[in-house]
Amino acid sequence: MNYLDLKVPPVRDERLKPCCAYGGTLCDLVEGQKRGCLTSNGRAFAQATGCQLSLAMGMVGSIPEAIAIFHGPVGCGSTNLGFAGLVKEFQLQRGNTDSIGQVWFSTNLSESDVVNGSEDKLAAVIKEADRRFRPQAIFIAKTCVPAIIGDDIDLVVDKVKDQVSAKLIPLHCEGFRSRFPATAYDIVYHGILRNLMEDEENLPEPVLENAAADIAYEERKKRTVNLLNVGSMGRVDELELIRLLGALELEANILPCYTPPGRFVKAKDAALSVSICSTHDDYFVEHLKELYGVPFVLNTIPIGTDNTRRWLLEIADFFNIREKAERFIAIEEAEVFKALEPYRKLFKGKRVFVSTGEIRAGAQAEMLERDLGMEVVGIRSHHYDQFGEYVFEHFKGRNDVTINVAASQPYEQVNLLARLKPDLFLGHVGSNVWAGKQGIPVLPIFGPVQSYMGYKGVFEVAYRLKRLVRNPAFFTTLGKTTTLPYKKSWYDKDPYAYIKQTETSEAA
Ligand code: SF4
Structure with missing residues (x-):
């Protein structure tokens, strides 16, 4: 991939051919996307989106x-x-x-x-x-x-x-x-790659987060990974990922968010780029590899013990230190599973709905089932593309989980939630208010001051959910005292009534 000769990068509609409108099962979604049938899906009626x-x-x-x-x-x-x-x-x-x-x-x-x-x-x-x-x-x-x-x-x-x-x-x-809207990430990375990657004299060395002062930069960069953060990620999550990388004796050069323009050029020196979200980073890491020979890890986000393990092992395999990583993971998992035991009893049988961007939605939903013992009844993803298959692997073959691809579109969400009646909702800022007004206890699925990633994130999310389960009074009262603007006739309709799916995708 190299689009840098172009002033304007291609839009994702053409480059990745994702799907923006879908309602149904995961199997049909995955198959339809593979066949390229879902790109032309749309809506006969759509509310404003980002x-x-x-x-x-x-x-x-x-x-x-x-x-x-x-x-x-x-x-x-x-x-x-x-x-x-x-x-x-x-x-x-x-x-x-x-x-x-x-x-x-x-x-x-x-x-x-x-x-x-x-x-x-x-x-x-x-x-x-x-x-x-x-x-x-x-x-x-x-x-x-x-x-x-x-x-x-x-x-x-x-x-x-x-x-x-x-x-x-x-x-x-x-x-x-x-x-x-995720095309935005490509546009910003395109601008960075075209304008901020030239070496300049007297550039300060990057601040490596696990750096030992006595090791020269030239030596250190062989153990340095570009840790690609996202704007919705808090410093607490960065610190947890730095800790995990530090356990593998790796340094983290964090970018692109909260990094001054002069530091981007140092991304060329890293041994590996490590993404936590392919929706955010695929354009950047592909270009870094093509232009500067920096390989990358892109497949998953370290949310939940399974995805954290996969993330760490992929990185470890690159540096040929799998055994070391496995030993570390075993210790961390034993500790977190022990801490989660009382929570799993509390969460058993709780039905939960997840709504956010594709990568986080798949990983967070998996974490709720595998680590906390809940039952995921529905997942809404802002879009769906080729990267979804990996993070939705846990739900393969599951017809009991409804999948809705929608950015915003609260009218679809309220209808779905009214039918499914989940006990809990984990969602993006744009969706949470609607679920809350339906009386469903809501936990924001990201928040820059709270912990979600790595082993610390698993426990912290469990702890916050415990408080919500034990005391849902705020949302119960909100639901009883709020009237949503939708008529009964809409709730009687199929929530996907306005989604226009191509015949091929319906048959897929
Ligand atoms: S907010 Fe976005 S969609 Fe609206 S006019 Fe500005 S650039 Fe266009």
Whole structure:
């Protein structure tokens, strides 16, 4: 894979041919995806969903010493308003004591800009952002309006790049380009790979998290892995993964979130790239391998004991230290299984529904059954692509678990939950409120201040679920006192009534 000659990376609709709308069993989903039948699935009615701009800017916004410019109407930046203080806090947790938090500008396009073009306005904002903050990099995000009127942001960047000190990184993330918001990750990585991977003199050595001070960098990098984090991951999870890698005597070079632009170039030196989410990282690790010969581990996310074991063993196999890893895993598993014993009794027979991105959904659902003894009755995934088969392996052949592929679409979710009546719901921020209003106790499936990954994550999730099971009063009261906007006639309908599946996929 090498798309770096292109100014604009391909959208996932073409590159991975994922599915964005599906309701049924896992078998049909996996088979349909393999045959390529599900790409054209859609909905006759759809509620608003996320746009790739917001995901791209969530990722870019975490990068210290960088600034983002939203080139478009001011409203396109509205989703970033809530991040400002959070990013500062998360950067502080990672030792960035000079953090000023997230800084972004908007070109604030007016009607007259739409008629007359807005390239000059963008050039002026780039120069102003550079003058005021002197950042290492400025990410310039193109939104729908300049894409429609034909603004050429690459041309603007070419014109002003010699007048500013920051590296300028154009991002073509207008929302209408893709039905899959996760395309945003490819767009940001595309910008990083095209603009931030050149070696520069006097670059500081990366901060390796398990580094022994007396070992030279040249020697250390043979034991260094690029640990690819995601914006929804807290420092607590990073620390747990650093601990697991440290047990294998490996160093972690963490990127892309919360990493300054000047450090990306060091990703080329690592022995291995280790992803925790293929939805997030496949574009980056494939290019790192193709261009710089850095191999990668991509298959799973270390959530639950099974997936943590698979993750560690894949890494260990690369370094030829499987026995060492197995010894470590045996000790950790024995400890966590002992600690989970009382929880498994409490959770036995509890029916649970999981809703989030593909990789986390599969792994978290598996953890709830295998580690905690619950019964998974339904899984909603934001999309489904070739990487799903591996993480959904545990549910292969299971017709008792309904699978819904949907980003947002709360109307489908409320109907499903009304039928399935799960005891617990683990979901993404966009889904949780709806389940909560139906009176179902909710545990957020990610949270940047809480622990979810590795062995620590297994226990912490169990502990938080215990509190929820013992005292669901908040959600019970919320359910009794809230009325959702849907009529009875909708609940009487098939929850997948508006999904348009191709005939081939239905027969698959
Ligand atoms: S879909 Fe287009 S107009 Fe809407 S927020 Fe995203 S980039 Fe802006």
